[in-house]
Amino acid sequence: MSAHPSVVVVEDDATVRTVVADYLRADGYDVVTYGDGASALAALASVLPDVLVVDRMLPGVNGDDLCSDVRRRSDVPVLMLTARGSVEDRIGGLERGADDYLTKPFAMRELQLRVRALLRRRVGAAGAGEFTVGPLRVDPVGRRVWTAAGEVTLTSREYDLLLHFARHPERVFTRDELLEAVWGWTFGEATTVTVHVRRLREKIEPDPHAPIHLRTVWGAGYRFVPGGDAHAAR
Structure with missing residues (x-):
């Protein structure tokens, strides 16, 4: 089993998917990618990553539905990517259970930092007992x-x-x-x-x-x- 944190990237744009995956791998993550929501949904039914990065506008099973399904059974951090930057659209993603969002186009360095922050808060030292x-x-x-x-x-x-x-x-x-x-x-x-x-x-x-x-x-x-x-x- 790998000692590196795992990230699943779900993005239908092949270029964006490849670039995001390459940047995250360069940051030390094990990255698995999917080009559509249905494939990701099937894979996530059995194994969940440490962080999930998902495009909101996916063909078939969209990012909202995928996030809702994951959220019903896990608290895995979800970073949602969206091309729609209005406040209402961002709120919609958060209401579905996303922990964070990035509006396209975004800087890859910012993506790396957002994923790091999500992971750090998930696995960081608790600092106190119950x-x-x-x-x-x-x-x-x-x-x-x-x-x-x-x-x-x-x-x-x-x-x-x-x-x-x-x-x-x-x-x-x-x-x-x-x-x-x-x-x-x-x-x-x-x-x-x-x-x-x-x-x-x-x-x-x-x-x-x-x-x-x-x-x-x-x-x-x-x-x-x-x-x-x-x-x-x-």
Whole structure:
């Protein structure tokens, strides 16, 4: 078995697929490529990589469907590539479970850095043992989270964001601060944070439409309140 991290690249443009694969291999990854969603779907049913890079606009089984299928059974980090750069399109990919996205055309160096960041957060040192904060029990080593209702299924990026909040209760973070701390971006689309916060609320809040733990601080950002607050604003 290879000691190198594995990356699966799903891209129907042969030139882009080859260049992406070559750059990632040069960065030390074992790379397997697929030119369509159906082939990738069949292969990923049995073996999942450390990171999945998938074009959103694929023939047949598209990137959204592929991401959704993978997300139902794994928290493997997903980097979505898209030729459509509107905020709505990027949000659509994130809503399907993608952890990160790049809008075409993109610099290959940026692709390398995004993949490194996804992998580093997935396999990096946990830094602490299991702990409880408010309604959550968090296992940093196993990257698992429980509420009173049972274990919560999180994507890789959802987990990173929740862990950051859990380790800094009551502190207010702006969206830009969260982008840098959790995504490793010094610039980027702040809507990414909004989407992930909404998804976390759907998984940890008794009523996601009236959150009492993951609160919005209007004009400032977000704050995690372990004890909750019956009068919390959305």
